[in-house]
Amino acid sequence: MLQLDQLRTEIHSSQGIVVAVDGVSLAIQPGETFALVGESGSGKSVTALSISRLLPDNACIAAGDVRLDDASLADLPESEMRAYRGGRIAMIFQEPATSLNAVMSVGRQLVEAITTHTELRGAAARAKAVDWLKRVGIAEPERRIDSYPFQLSGGQKQRVMIAMALATEPALLIADEPTTALDVTVQKQILDLLLDLQRERGMAMLLITHDLGVVSQVADRVGIMYAGELVELGSKAAFFSKPLHPYATRLLGALPDVDKRGHLLEAIAGSVPPLYQAFDGCRFAPRCYSATARCRGEIPPMYEMGGGHGVRCFAYAPEAAVPLVLPPLRDIGAGRVARQLGDKALLAVENLRVRFPIRSGLLQRVSGHVDAVHEVSFSLRPGETLALVGESGSGKTTTGKAILQLLRGTAVVDGQAMLGDIDLMRAGKAELMRARRQMQIIFQDPFGSLNPRMRVGEILAEGIQSLRPELDLAERRRRVDDLLEQVSLPQSALTRFPHEFSGGQRQRIAIARALAVEPSLIVCDEPTSALDVSVQAQILNLLKELQQQLGVAYLFITHNIGVVEYLADRIAVMQAGRIVETGESASLLTAPQHAYTRTLLAAVPRVVVGEADAEVLLPA
Amino acid sequence: MKIVVLWTDWVVLLVLLGTLAYGWKVMRQPHLAVTWRKAFNTATGTSAATVLAVFLVIGLLDSLHYRPAIAGKADAYATETRSVLDDILHQQQTGRERSYSAPLAYQGYEKEATVIDGQATRAYLRLQHGGAHLDQPEQQWAADVLLRTLAGVGLGLLVAAAATALAVLLLARKRRQGLGVAWRSLRRGQVGFPLRAVLLTLTVLAVLAGVMAMLATAYHVLGTDRVGNDLLYVVLKSIRTALVIGTMSTLVTMPIAVGLGICAGYLRGWVDEAIQYVYTVINSIPYVLLIAAVVLILMVFIDNHPDLFPTSAERTDARLFFLCIILGMTSWTELCRLIRGEVIKLREAEYIQAAQAFGVGTWRILLVHLLPNVMHLILISMVINFSGLVLAEAVLSYVGIGVDPSMQSFGTLINTARLELSREPTIWWTLATAFTFMFSLVLSANLFSDAIRDAFDPRATHK
Ligand SMILES: Nc1ncnc2c1ncn2[C@@H]1O[C@H](COP(=O)(O)OP(=O)(O)OP(=O)(O)O)[C@@H](O)[C@H]1O
């Protein structure tokens, strides 16, 4: 039904012409779900935008064709294209908040979509809108129809978006990361909903995602994109039972899970090449263990491996095939200090309660409090990793910040937190400084956690300067050099600014900064959730090695169950500001006691690898 | 000769040094250099900057003051304070007529009482300076003006050609290309910097200046005012006043707005409430009243302390200085509010929290982490403010509470033009001159600030 034929999309940017999509051919049948997978910047979104012809002004389809049934969309005039868009093709975007009109009630937006694309008018259209809201699982649709987008949660907004997309009764639905911004439980509901509706109306779906777990759950066919090209294409069963392309196998190897606990993850060193250059070899060659002279000098074509399974790699060439080299399995090197879990608690938190003041009225008087964290208690031993899991808004970050005393002045914090012999909540200035030398934090967003106006050297030295004023300049410089080495960054990084680094490198800088004062506890607030799987693997490896060598304890805040399984010794599950269950990682994951823990674990999309039903947990 | 540095001259010099220091810093900081290059990368932005630069040079020349020695006496200096610009425009300054004359005229604008052949009549009299070299003005005037205009155009083109040749030469040197190649890429606008636009602007400016210069040696290019002053001289002198008001008031505004804005946003609590209270109060006082009051107090003060201000130049300068300060003190609220909002957002940024986790002191967070990250806002509002202040001066002088009436400024010019427009025959050239110059100054400042905003405002790039 939908067919892409050697699609090539060019974007004119300041660096030159970016060929964001290069020679992509694929076909989607009615009723089929095609999943397009790839790391950030691989060209997934641009492919989707090319199909619906919603490309930015500086981009154009340079070659190839997009065919929907018999029409060729690539050279349709814009006026006819508009009829297709929203009529036969509907789109759902990643960020529901930005795709809805903030000043119109959702009902009006929905009714508008219905009246433009169907015969229904007036009360009938409104009834249909209510019906759609009910179908996408919004409770009390009659009341909700008059809500404005800001009155809805992220998941509800995404449901409204889906309702609007489906109300036009499209033949093809393009969903670009429809669940990435949502919690796992909501993600599961939305994916189930999409699948139900698809089955019911025989709609074709192009699902764009970077999450192999989601693919494994919902796709019929899979396409792997790398640097603007499709590198592997096949049915879901064929792909997951035997991924062919070296990139695909290594992506799967980079996923953290319980089986890989003993050794390091398969991090793919290097990064996706910039797309404004011309390639004269395999684009994956610089990162591929099997790469040979042929790979570097010749562009691999798509080889057909039977059953519609294609792969763009010389290892599968009929003649003169490149031998595949397996990546070495890396063990965690023996550290300087053997990892030891002390008996005495490093951090003991008891009845932690955090309330944020609500200000209102003309004078911004405090008129009440919202409780973000209620009576949370846990303890952490030296060198241990405690994972704090839960959905967004459950109070994980607030707990971390309250312990680090970053909420003084903004929130009311009660309870007790002992770091060694320091009573954090009641610590005075000097004591707090002493405590700060022992505990540090790594944030989620590697782009927001480094001051863009400071050089990396200054960023690293700042903490030492503030907390270890006794060290002189030379000593400080030596420490900074050591830090860079610990996180494997070149010395040249010192004089550069954060924006000159990739996301993974920035997260390394943030880790180095936290290590600068040799803390015994690091609060890791979702340190990998903004990163691609292969980069996430690099960072997780680094954290694991550092723990081995330095014996730091981690309070690891995350919603990613795969990471938890790989890293955590113990797990605490948070829901709505309360810890509902705590336990050793192995027992909690295999035999969850609390109902919420069970729901959470069940919602995690799992990759099913191979015929042998070895289940692998996946990052959500 | 005794060099005189007026208060506002100090300010001009400090601003110049500050700008140079900032430029040096920009060159060494790659991210700043990139953004600034972006600001200069649009044809409009650079052209506007070129025009602005010409205004700045004129203002600068007018800020180098001295008192000439009285001939024959050691250690005695004239009471009159002159500037380098006065020397350049010496002919215009001294070539005074009796009264009004139209641009390029050779005779007065109105009939004057005179004695011709022993009879008292009223007639159009020849000007003392404008067109005085013509014997038969009726026949020669048109040809003379045309000739001078052409010569001026030629001169301007010559200068422009020289500038272009220099640019090509430098370009070829820098890129190690042949001159021909460099010229072709310059002509096609392929040098990665809108050099072509700059050169075109320069050409236009050079031609205009050439024509003016050629005509000015013999005529009053823009006419004369009621007491016969050459308007070209007056309007060129006004530029410094406008620039001083624009920059100095901004300089007064900045520390107040930035300091209070950052403190309010970061410290919150009672500090925030107090600062908000102050700017709400200031905002609700009509600023014209405030300024009028201060200017009146100031005039009384100056009159009572003649010893502090020995020359009239110092008196007018002091008035300008304080006018800038009071203008600055009343116009910081907008920027303060802007910065407070931005800081409230930034204080939740993770790098600020990381600094807090290191126990970094409040002052250091304010100065090292917050200030550099609101710098773009400061810069943008500084350039936008500038033109607003130039306009404000015009308004204030118009209502009579601006600069000293004896000081040349756009405001005083417009104020006189108001009266002249209502008389018969109308004197149109004062207003036209003031309008043209002020318009080009404010417009180029605005266009340049747009370019800066586009380069520095991250949100603008999404458009
Ligand atoms: N407006 C644009 N201007 C310049 N380059 C762009 C633009 N949009 C996308 N690109 C480039 O095109 C390439 C593909 O981008 P695309 O958005 O399709 O990636 P993606 O696979 O969807 O990534 P993500 O997982 O982060 O959404 C990237 O190299 C990107 O930098």
Ligand code: SF4
């Ligand atoms: S073609 Fe060569 S370099 Fe590319 S993926 Fe295959 S083996 Fe690796």
Ligand SMILES: [Mg+2]
């Ligand atoms: Mg995308």
